[in-house]
Amino acid sequence: MTTKTYEKYYVPAQSPWPIVGAIALFFIAFGAGHYVIDISNQQSGFGGYLLLLGFAVLVFMLVGWFRNVIDESMSGLYSAQMDRSFRQGMSWFIVSEVMFFMAFFGALFYGRVIAMQWLGGSSNNAMTFELLWPNFEPVWPLVKTPGGIETQAMPWTGLPLINTAILIVSSVTLHFAHTGLEQQKRGQLKLMLLLTLLLGATFLSLQVYEYIHAYRDLGLRLDSGFYGNTFFLLTGFHGLHVTLGAIILLFVFFRVLKGHFTPEKHFAFQAAAWYWHFVDVVWICLFVIVYML
């Protein structure tokens, strides 16, 4: 091992935020559970309120926790080793996010390549086909389910293509924001970061418009069979991640305006950028696999 100077690793003394965060997650999980049960039973209950309370506590916790971390960072408590811990932690978090999307991409692959063919009578499933759904045609997009629900497929041209371009450009602008930060060009940093945020917001608005279009014009719904399931859950979870990424970038933008971050030390910026590039890559996979193919 090469000789490194080991500064004292900063171990915070005590912190109320983790337990507050755990209580927030308790309210969210317990509230969401009851909320879902309430709406499926078409009754009113406390679930929704508890869920909102949970999110409020979560926001309170995040604000307090990040304030502590930023104060510690600005007062120089963090060594290079600490910075590496943060970077590695963020990287592994993104790995876990990739695996979350993999579960849904895997389901899409299986449903499309295996389950649909079997429902059409291939492999050793001739009798399922003959006896249960003899009129089923295994074609993708699955616009008519074996049970008979009909829908229309979302074309990849038009809105999705524009959205793809928007997200790719937003990754590029974010990259230039980063080079601006590293070369001490604060003007470029602010402009490019703002541009990234605007592009993100545009993407989300167009996505909402696309959903409305799907529901109203195409009859493509969450419950219209396997095609609708995978379409909405994949694009929906992606949209949630874009929203989260945009919120993170927004806070990074505020910090930039306050003059935070130096060319050497800007972990928060870096993490937000990684996250943004990650959701961008997920979109490209989504665009190719869900929309185009």
Add this chain to the structure above:
Amino acid sequence: MTVVITEPNDHEHHEHEHHDHKPGGIKRWLYTTNHKDIGTMYLVFALIMFFIGGAMAMVIRLELFQPGMQFVDPHFFNQMTTVHGLIMVFGAVMPAFTGLANWMIPMMIGAPDMALPRMNNWSFWILPFAFLILLLSLFMPGGGPSFGWTFYAPLSTTYSGDSTALFVFSVHIMGISSIMGAINVIVTIWNMRAPGMTWMKMPLFVWTWFITAFLLIMVMPVLAGVVTMVLTDKYFGTSFFDAAGGGDPVLFQHIFWFFGHPEVYIMILPAFGIVSAIIPTFARKRLFGYASMVYATASIAILSFLVWAHHMFTTGMPVFATLFFMYATMLIAVPTGVKVFNWVATMWRGAMTFEVPMMFALAFIVLFTIGGFSGLMLAITPADFQYHDTYFVVAHFHYVLVTGAVFSIVAAVYYWLPKWTGNMYDETLGQWHFWCSLISVNLLFFPMHFVGLAGMPRRIPDYALQFADFNAFISIGGFLFGLSQLIFVWVLIKCARGGVKATDQVWEGAEGLEWEVPSPAPYHTFETPPVIK
């Protein structure tokens, strides 16, 4: 390995200076960032959950004591088998290993604490709330989850009770906890090793946990994905697992077991690390084949991603797929065999003594191997058609999880307890605990092989008359095993309150950084990293 512990130099006084005294009161535990406090909380939590899950097992064995319906109705029986499994997997075994990781990894690699101490506390405190939700759901109208811990669709979608949403969200936050815990472990090991603690000098417990953390990060999100699909299938009209909508119930099993098989290695790899620490100490010899142990662990982890469908041989998969999964599964026996032979070779001509940790470790080797062999039998596709969903499977996974994972955790607790408390535990009581557990656990699980081979199905509250004698026998074994664990609690409380003072090294043959620090380990260890030469 020589260790130079440099004296802590107080040249810099930071604004937020470390408190060397422990903060008092409840706030110490609620607000803590200390890896030892968090490790203790994890371990105590796991013990409590072990008893709650154990109580459910007692209900199951009580009902199965005699044929016919005796005490509970089938729906409640199903809830007991389901929640017993969920609690033991996610509430007892996994948190116990995380607790051991918290306590031991920073001390073993010469780090001042875990890499992300606040997140560490968050990971822990999520767990009691997650299990509170799960246990509360048992009191919902319609009862709690009753679809088995594997929550196969359509049992968990079309045919499940109202409370399924609570189950889903409690699994979600358990997953968040596990992922954050795993990130902490992996970053700590990667980034916090003391100078000179190179990768191939790390104790095997650290190595196995490093690989386990990787597995957790890879598969816990997949579990989150599959419970989300269950949620939307049940409540929002999607048809991931419904053939009429173009989905497939077998898809559920594929996604679930893609998580589930690495999950079983998550519950056994740290056990391998523990046994690899204990055997050399009490054999007073270096571990035989250190490097091969590391590579075997890594091989098992990689193979664990390629074998999931061996849980699904009877679902009607194409023959090609069943053959692939059968051979891939059998391949795992090779690295596992490497480990078992290495432990045996470590003991060869060693100067062995048989204190309680060693006894549990030895029982682990023998009994885990039995569980491994029955696993090999189950891996053979045509044979599995016979064994599938019988008590043979129950016997198999209880041998690897109870006499495997749980025994290793108990061994680890006895092994490191003097380091934690500064007192030696009561050896006589510990031996009582060991022998009672060993005998009763075999009374409990060994006959399950026979009733399983004879065709007794699992998860059914009643059985054919010819299984009556064996089941009575099994139930008695179960009650005795449950009672034996009370001795364990007694030993723990007694040791925490006092006893013969432990030396720093505690065990004559113990090697490693954790034995260089005083017993009990001070609140903060290695604030300045030691130098390992």
